[in-house]
Amino acid sequence: xxxxxxxxxxxxxxxxxxxxxxxxxxxxxxxxxxxxxxxxxxxxxxxxxxxxxxxxxxxxxxxxxxxxxxxxxxxxxxxxxxxxxxxxxxxxxxxxxxxxxxxxxxxxxxxxxxxxxxxxxxxxxxxxxxxxxxxxxxxxxxxxxxxxxxxxxxxxxxxxxxxxxxxxxxxxxxxxxxxxxxxxxxxxxxxxxxxxxxxxxxxxxxxxxxxxx
Numbered sequence: 558x559x560x561x562x563x564x565x566x567x568x569x570x571x572x573x574x575x576x577x578x579x580x581x582x583x584x585x586x587x588x589x590x591x592x593x594x595x596x597x598x599x600x601x602x603x604x605x606x607x608x609x610x611x612x613x614x615x616x617x618x619x620x621x622x623x624x625x626x627x628x629x630x631x632x633x634x635x636x637x638x639x640x641x642x643x644x645x646x647x648x649x650x651x652x653x654x655x656x657x658x659x660x661x662x663x664x665x666x667x668x669x670x671x672x673x674x675x676x677x678x679x680x681x682x683x684x685x686x687x688x689x690x691x692x693x694x695x696x697x698x699x700x701x702x703x704x705x706x707x708x709x710x711x712x713x714x715x716x717x718x719x720x721x722x723x724x725x726x727x728x729x730x731x732x733x734x735x736x737x738x739x740x741x742x743x744x745x746x747x748x749x750x751x752x753x754x755x756x757x758x759x760x761x762x763x764x765x766x767x768x769x770x
Contacts, residue, residue: 558635558636559606559607559608559636560585560606560607560608560609560612560634560636560637560640561585561586561587561604561605561606561607561634562583562584562585562586562604562605562606562607562612563584563585563586563599563600563603563604563628563629564582564584564600564768564769565581565582565583565584565612565615565616565619566581566582566619566769566770567579567580567581567582567619567621568580568582568759568769568770569758569759569762569770570623570625570758571757571758571759571760571762571770572654572671572700572728572730572755572757572758573652573654573671573698573700573726573728573755574698574726574728574753575623575652576755576758577758578623579621579623580621580623580624580625580652581616581619581621581623581624581625582624582625582627583612583616583624583625583626583627583640584597584600584627584628584629585600585604585626585627585628585629585630585631585633585634585637586600586601586602586603586604586628586629587600587601587602587604587628587629587630587633587634588600588601588628588629588630588633588656589630589633589656589658589659589684590630590656590658590675590679590681590684591680591681592656592675592679592680592681592702593678593679593680593681593704594678594679594702594704594732594733594734594735596733596760596765597628597629599768600628600629601629609636609639609640609643610643612640613643613644613647616644616649617647622648622649622650623649623650623652624644624649624650624651624652625651625652625653625654626640626641626644626651626652626653626654627653627654628654628655628656630655630656630658630659631653631654631655632653632655632659632660632661632663632664633659637653638663638664638665641653641664641665641668642665645665645667645668650669651667651668651669652668652669652671653668653669653670653671654671654673655670655671655672655673656673656675656681657672657673657674657675657685657686657689658675658681658684658685658686659686660686660688660689661686661689661692662692669696669697669698670693670694670697670698671697671698671699671700672689672690672693672697672698672699672700673700673701673702674690674699674700674701674712674715675702676701676702676703676704676708676711676712677707677708677711678702678703678704678705678707678708678732678735679702679704682711690715690719690721691719693721693724693725694725695724695725697725697726698725698726698727698728699716699721699725699726699727699728700728700730700755701715701716701727701728701729701730702730702731702732703729703730703731703732703736703741704732704735704736705735705736706744709729709741709744712729713748713750716752722751722752726753727751727752727753728752728753728754728755729741729745729750729752729753729754729755730754730755730756730757731756733757733760733765734765738754738756741754742754
């Protein structure tokens with residue numbers, strides 16, 4: 558079986574608690590959601606067929622320990638599980654960013670699972686696989702992309718209901734084109750919220766339209 562790969566590149570990790578670190582990204586093709594603020598629509602259907610070994614060879618050439626499998630939605634491709642296992646066996650620190658709509662239990666132990674919980678502003682909140690929030694390990698992370706005050710209040714309520722603040726790193730990020738970062742930061746400071754504020758660092762550095770960064 559082969560993977561359909563949209564792009565492989567080395568860059569600065571722009572999100573998660575690994576923000577700022579050198580990372581090689583493997584972006585897989587295909588997504589089952591259509592978020593209102595999606596910034597990788599080019600990954601919906603563009604890609605080339607590659608075996609797990611071919612991906613490993615390409616990534617080896619970038620010489621980074623940190624690797625992220627992303628998309629699109631990487632869990633749509635069954636071979637992504639084998640790819641994650643192969644990266645772990647090769648000594649990589651492996652991050653997998655998923656949109657939260659598919660079962661994360663299929664990923665091997667040792668992978669950092671970054672679950673993007675879709676707020677109502679994404680238009681995809683009803684597609685969440687809520688059992689994922691009961692499967693989290695301390696090494697996992699949960700991300701909320703916030704488009705406005707209603708999303709913020711909703712994300713706080715979900716984090717409290719599932720006791721996320723006590724279990725994992727919780728990241729609140731302003732949707733790049735919808736919410737000014739200082740607004741979200743002010744809300745979090747006012748509420749003394751035990752979450753991590755983040756902006757998409759790669760967009761700050763290279764601009765919102767850049768690909769392969």
